Amino acid sequence: MALRFFNTYTRQVEEFAPLDAAGRTVKMYTCGPTVYDHAHIGNFRAYLFEDLLQRHLELRNYTVQRVMNLTDVDDKTIRGCQTAGMPLADFTAPFKRAFFADLETLRIKRADYFPEATDQRHIDVMIDMIGTLIARNLAYQADDKSVYFRIKAFPDYGKLAHFNLDELQSTGRNRNDEYEKESVGDFALWKAWDEVDGDVRWESPWGSGRPGWHIECSAMATEILGPRLDIHCGGIDNIFPHHEAEIAQTEGVTGKQFVRYWLHCAHLLVDSQKMSKSLGNFHTLRDVLAKGYSGRETRYALLRVHYRAQLNFTWEGMEEARVALARIDSWLERLRVRAAEEENIEHPTSNIQPRRGEAFFDALDDDLNISAALGALFDIIRETNRALDEGTLSSTAAGAWLDWWKRVDSVLALTAAAAELPAEIAELTAARVRARLAQDWRKSDDMRDQLAALGWEVRDTKDGQKITRRSGA
């Protein structure tokens, strides 16, 4: 089945084919965080969607070249460093480190490049692009010394968002003090230095200042990946104006179609409302971890709903993620045990065919239909568990399903990390085995309770006592 994605530009599901002549390399650009604070779980929902996309492309044998930018200069970072009374770079550094640590916690694959907007090499490219735009009459320097893009000179402006510019209604969120602009919609390419910027400034042919937000992505994307990209992703809120502006600037310079497929993920809601600090429903990954949930539980919770559907984050949802993962964990454990056994089945079941497992990948081919894919996974878990109960699953078949899971998990990245058994737990477990041999049920049950209180769950099976960590990585 061919890969298909919903393209924001055409508002249709389209078959995917990369630009690469060999058809194997995919150039992908993903808008990254603004490092003025810790990223919140809504940000990570977007990065997890992009991770799922990259991993599925790789499963389908594409080589993904991915870039994720870090915005380390903008109004918020400048305000933040001044409040903190430190240089901009010192202010953003810890947030960058925290961001990478969070990516690791969530098992999000690293992009190949993480360009930073303040890197002089990139600033030089931005300045070059702005110069070209001015030369082509697509941009102008206004009386306030800032350089703006002239949207009236770019007829396609508004095509991505499907906005008719004449009908735009101001929400009052944008500042209206920019009288210097030819039209309200013109956006800044270069922002002239202002006293409130302090020592945050770069030199340019138009005076000192700093780049506008949109131009950084155009410059870094084309510099690293070339003038044309296969896929560009971001949150739905980036469609307008950010991505619309990127198209205008980039195509204004290159004269070529910038991006083939625009993919955007819907927002994360918290308790059915948009996450915001004022509502008090604002969560960073650290907040979620502090509640005792692991990175992979968070990963599951944020990944399990289709990327174009709004996802409502709730603590009940986190609990469900925990239980679902426990189901997968114990299924894998049973398969491993079975696969390691000698073959001893006279009439192995014939009604489980590993080919059925392809339903998982086929579902992802269909615009990353994760719900259908997980449905297929749980179908297989139930069927193989049944065969295990009935004693009809051969160890060869168990091994085949473990191999299948390896492929599935190359996309999901949800396998539990092997838990070390602390000495205290090991001792309790051993003591419990002795109590059980003596048929001292009272003592055995007490110890089970003790272990549970310590976060370890005991199950007595025909093969003896099994112990697993009740939650966590």
Next chain:
RNA sequence: GGCGGGGUAGCCAAGUGGUAAGGCAGCGGUCUGCAAAACCGCUAUUCGUGGGUUCGAUUCCCGCCCCCGCCUCCA
């Protein structure tokens, strides 16, 4: 006002012009010293609502109601 997304069981959530995947929770059962896990069975005559097309619509068309988002630097 313009542009999107969505309303499917107590909750989360797929899906198709032919009679509703999966997960969680709940109930009953098998297994177990008791549990747990696992498995089996039950849990939406029905898919926001009113019409229309059709042999047949949750799925197509039209109207209406409700929720969420974007509309110039929020993933």
